Amino acid sequence: MDNLAFAKIPYGMFIVTSSFNDKIGGQISNTVFQVTSIPATITISISKQNNTHFLLENSKKAVISCLTEDATFEFIGKFGFRSSRDFDKFSEVNVIKNVNKIPIVTTFANAYFETDIISSLDINTHTLFLCKVNNSVVLNDNQTMTYDYYHKVKKGFTPKNAPTYISK
């Protein structure tokens, strides 16, 4: 098996946020895609180790923001390499609090989706959450960041617990 074949699969870059019992959190995810149009549904694959997993599983609510190419390495580092369990990721980040008290990230984002989790599939290390979209908003026309752009232009890497991690 050539592991590098997996690097040929294209993705986008997203922030997934949630809130449960007044605790807020969020993380970077590249494994977000639309599954159906009517009703509009989206899946996300999230590691069971992540604080965001705990919030999604318990609240059954997720907000997904699409990241733009101008997102800084510092910003991605905050959401992609640190845990909201012990670190406030939202200071110096623009958010809108939605009716469920979930912070919608609007910094370095061009659109967002407010969703209800209607199903989930346990895949050993990760859970695939199926989210039904209740509201979608376009913030601007800045270019969406792809996973490829993140690697090739930003020279970023992916941590071990991400679903698309490739061991060297």
Ligand SMILES: Cc1cc2nc3c(=O)[nH]c(=O)nc-3n(C[C@H](O)[C@H](O)[C@H](O)COP(=O)(O)O)c2cc1C
């Ligand atoms: C480019 C990139 C893509 C990532 N994609 C995912 C993903 O799809 N699913 C996932 O569970 N973690 C993914 N991660 C890792 C999480 O963002 C990371 O573990 C984060 O620190 C979890 O934070 P939390 O504990 O506050 O939830 C990704 C990280 C990066 C940098």
